[in-house]
Amino acid sequence: MNLTEKIEKLKKEKKAIILAHNYQRPEIQDIADYIGDSIELSRKAMQEKEAEIIVFCAVDFMAESAAILNPEKKVLLPTLGARCPMAQMLTVEEIKRQKKLHPNAPVVLYVNTLASAKANCDICCTSANAVEVIQSLDADTILFGPDRNLAEYVAEKTGKSLIPIPEWGFCPTHLLFQPEDVAVLKLAHPDAKVMVHPECSSEMRKVADFVGSTSKMCRYARDCNAKTFIVGTEEGLLHRLGKENPGKQFVSAYGEAVCPNMKLTTLDRLYACLKDEKYVVGVSEKTAKKARSALERMFQVKLN
Numbered sequence: 001m002n003l004t005e006k007i008e009k010l011k012k013e014k015k016a017i018i019l020a021h022n023y024q025r026p027e028i029q030d031i032a033d034y035i036g037d038s039i040e041l042s043r044k045a046m047q048e049k050e051a052e053i054i055v056f057c058a059v060d061f062m063a064e065s066a067a068i069l070n071p072e073k074k075v076l077l078p079t080l081g082a083r084c085p086m087a088q089m090l091t092v093e094e095i096k097r098q099k100k101l102h103p104n105a106p107v108v109l110y111v112n113t114l115a116s117a118k119a120n121c122d123i124c125c126t127s128a129n130a131v132e133v134i135q136s137l138d139a140d141t142i143l144f145g146p147d148r149n150l151a152e153y154v155a156e157k158t159g160k161s162l163i164p165i166p167e168w169g170f171c172p173t174h175l176l177f178q179p180e181d182v183a184v185l186k187l188a189h190p191d192a193k194v195m196v197h198p199e200c201s202s203e204m205r206k207v208a209d210f211v212g213s214t215s216k217m218c219r220y221a222r223d224c225n226a227k228t229f230i231v232g233t234e235e236g237l238l239h240r241l242g243k244e245n246p247g248k249q250f251v252s253a254y255g256e257a258v259c260p261n262m263k264l265t266t267l268d269r270l271y272a273c274l275k276d277e278k279y280v281v282g283v284s285e286k287t288a289k290k291a292r293s294a295l296e297r298m299f300q301v302k303l304n
Helices: 003-013 026-031 038-047 060-069 092-101 130-135 148-158 179-188 202-206 214-223 237-244 267-276 285-299
Strands: 016-021 034-036 053-057 074-076 107-110 123-125 141-145 161-164 193-196 228-232 249-252
Touching: 003 016, 003 026, 003 267, 016 026, 016 038, 026 237, 026 267, 034 038, 038 060, 038 285, 053 060, 053 267, 060 074, 060 285, 092 107, 092 141, 107 130, 123 130, 123 285, 130 148, 141 148, 148 161, 148 202, 179 202, 179 228, 193 214, 214 237, 228 237, 237 249
Parallel strands: 016 034, 016 053, 053 074, 107 123, 107 141, 141 161, 193 228, 228 249
Antiparallel strands: none
8 A cells, every 4th residue: 555545544534634735746736635725725624514634735824724714623734844934924013013003004914824913913815815805994004914015916906005014024935936037938938828926026917917816827727718828826836737727838937936835745744644643733712713703704705
C-alpha cells in the first residue's frame, strides 16, 4: 500500500475530509476532497455534515478560519511551520492604534489575518468579494488590512478612501511579479491573456487583461476563448488550471513565484498528521465568537 492509499484508508476510518488550497503541491491537490481558496474551503467544510475531522492543507490563518466556522469539528494543520507572512504583519495593537486615530472608520480585514486580528474588525473580506464588502458599508473612509495592494485595487474600484493597516502590508510572493517579465513572455506568446491577483503591484495590474482572486482566475480561464494565459499568482494554481482546461496553456508570469509556506505540506506530513491527529488548530471561544461574527457578516454580502 503506497502513501496515497494509506491516507485514503485513514480518511475513511476517521471520517475526515482533506481540503487543499490552490497553492498546494500537485500531489496534495490531487488527493484532496476539495480545492479552492481559503473561504471556499471553509464553506465546503461547513457543508460536510458527516465529517468529524478537517485536514486543512494550507497556512495558519486558513485553518483558524475553518476552526472558527466549524467549532464541532477537529481541524488539523499538517505542519505548524505553515504560517502566512502577511498575516503576521498585522497586530491587534496596530488595529487598536488606528481605531483611535480614525474612530469613525469601520475596520475591514482580509481573511489573510490571524484570528486575534479578525476578532477586532467589523467585517472580513476575501480577494474575491473585497469590492462588494467595501461597497456594502455606509462609510467613505475605511481601515483595511493587511494587504496594501489589495486596498489600492479596491479603492480604485469603489472610489472610497481605504487606509492600509499596516501601512506597507504585502504578500512576499506576489511582489515578485514584474511588468518587464510579462513583456518578455508576450514576445513568445503575443496572443496570451494576462491575469493577475490583486495582491500584485499596481504596475502589474495595469498590464493585466484580468485582475481577480484565484477562484475568479479559474472562471476567467474557463470562459475566455484564449488558448494561452500568463498567470500572475503563486505557481500552484497552474496545476489546477491545467487540469480544468486541458486544451489551454498556462505560463507563470514569474517561474520562481513560490510560497514556501504553502509548500511545507507534503504527503508524509499529511499522513502523519492524520494518523496521530496532531497539530489541532485551536482558537479560544472568546476570540472565535468575535471573529465568527466578522466572517459570517462577510458571507451575507451579495456578490455582483
